[in-house]
Amino acid sequence: MGQGAGGVGWSRTWPAGLALALAACGTPAPVATPGDTTVPAESAPAPAVPAPVPAPPSGSAATAEALDDTRAEPVLAPQHPIWRWADAAPLPPPLPRGKALWQPVRYRDLPGWGTDALHDVWDAWLRSCERPAAPWGALCPEIRRLTLADAETRHVWVMRHWQPYRVLATDGSAPAGLLTGxxxxxxxxxxxxxxxxxxxxxxxxxxxxxxxxxxxxxxxxxxxxxxxxxxxxxxxxxxxxxxxxxxxxxxxxxxxxxxxxxxxxxxxxxxxxxxxxxxxxxxxxxxxxxxxxxxxxxxxxxxxxxxxxxxxxxxxxxxxxxxxxxxxxxxxxxxxxAGPRGAQGVALTPGRSVAVDRDAVPYGTPLWLVSSGPVARLRRLVVAQDTGAAIVGAARADFFTGWGEQAYPLAAGLKQPLQLWALWPRAQPLPPPPAE
CATH class of the missing domain: 2.40.240.50 (Barwin-like endoglucanases)
Structure with missing residues (x-):
């Protein structure tokens, strides 16, 4: 949060994330399913929704020992009608974005998709809607409408309106990603x-x-x-x-x-x-x-x-x-x-806000983040709401862990591999990176 330009996170490099420096609105028209002219209703039946994983302590993303998303129970299974529809839809072309290439994929390609209850990230997403970016800002009324929705309903809405992309290097290769805190x-x-x-x-x-x-x-x-x-x-x-x-x-x-x-x-x-x-x-x-x-x-x-x-x-x-x-x-x-305001200009949410390279990922973009290491096993939806001078490259993110002493151990310990998938509104263009 201190050695760059703008936002909370323009220079954060302390232990791991920290130590490296010391060493987001109406509903769009439905997309037709191949061979069909209907889109599964957001109220389509599905398996019973399990109880959500308990929320972490206020002010922190959770302790390093407790932060294990791989233990979460499924909310939505691949057999659900919306999942079958989304994965059968034609893939759009890749999207170039500055230092990254966004390669379209299926939801089945996102490790752990369907297990995140999406509760805390919805709070972060609502904050991004305070300063929405085109074109996804048109979806903010729907995001607000789903504030009290259950996890299944939110998954159905996301899969209906958002296309996943793997965030790759500009040549299409998978970069050696890094997650810090x-x-x-x-x-x-x-x-x-x-x-x-x-x-x-x-x-x-x-x-x-x-x-x-x-x-x-x-x-x-x-x-x-x-x-x-x-x-x-x-x-x-x-x-x-x-x-x-x-x-x-x-x-x-x-x-x-x-x-x-x-x-x-x-x-x-x-x-x-x-x-x-x-x-x-x-x-x-x-x-x-x-x-x-x-x-x-x-x-x-x-x-x-x-x-x-x-x-x-x-x-x-x-x-x-x-x-x-x-x-x-x-x-x-x-x-x-809430946390301090990030470079997007909205308050950061512990465990759900990340800093990214804005030349690879626009502010407000929801990201499926996967990272396994000695400190945390993460498979969750986060929102790009900050940036940092040390946060450079396609698969690079800094994970906001919260505030005070309880947030420090996780921030200090995070330094592990990272894979990123971006979600973007279907059939919408990706804006170019900001001019320097």
Missing amino acids: YYEPELPARRQRDAVHRVPLYAPPPALAAAAGQPWRTRRQIDADPQVQALLAPHALAWLADPLDALLLHIQGSGRLRLTEPDGQVRLVRLAFAAHNGHPYQSVMRTLLQRGEIREGTWEALRAWAAANPQRVEELLWTNPRVVFFREEPLDALAAQ
Whole structure:
């Protein structure tokens, strides 16, 4: 969430997802089934729907031990009329999209399709409908209508209106995909500087806008030049005790603060990405690895190194000249139940929002994500709602795990193979990637 341009996730690279950086409306006309002129009704009979898998704890996608989608019971079977219709329909041509080629496939080609209850992802999909993209935005009234529908009804609707595509490299080959994770930190902070809380987090100063997109002061200048510090002093939002906590917020691009005000009142606020100083991001983790001062690129290793070398922490941080500036957002009870806004401009949903390369996948696209590794076994529908500087390529995604300490272990541990399938409205064109 911090070293790119726009959104929550323009630079997230911390343990795994994190450690790499340290080292969405009316119903369209039915599509005719081959040899038939009817489309199965959305109320078509089907096997009984099993009880949904229990939802994960609020604020997190689930613990690493509990995150196993392969144990979910089927909601819809291949014998269902809508499944037979969808897999018998003629395949459309492949769709090129910037760094990817979308190859049309059948629903039977999606490992585990029909087992996701789709409850949490519907919340994420509704959020994407706050900022819908053409052409799938026309389906948003139907997405809203199905807010209280059961899992079978939602599957029938999805299969009726959406065509699956395997997301491949531009030459049609299957890329070596990678799934990492990111989260929203929650940290203690003070409104005013004191003897312990000496690390500032700033709002953008007017001088930054006056730079007109040119690189502004480096991290070293911001930390050590009295004139620059005097310029920034009126724009200090909060103060932290640990410079590595500040680095974490700069990398993630957003975070929650338990902020102690001068009167002693503690408030929960969110700091969201507002700007950066225009300098390239340099990984302090990679610097230590290259020097041979740590053997593994983990947050724990960085913490241990800093504890053993407190006098060298500032010098290490100066090897990364980029500084992120924030804006403070109120965090009431309702806002606290969702993540920060991603690059699509909508709040992220734990376990259902992912960051993608927007040159391969448009924002708001529903994706069938399959990934098995030592941390999680995932077969679920997610929504592309964010991006990141380290998230590059066709089969590349960063999985939003939630906020606070309960979301950290999964975000830190995810670094495993990935396969992606995109769902796109039938008979609709795929827009080109955004111009740089």
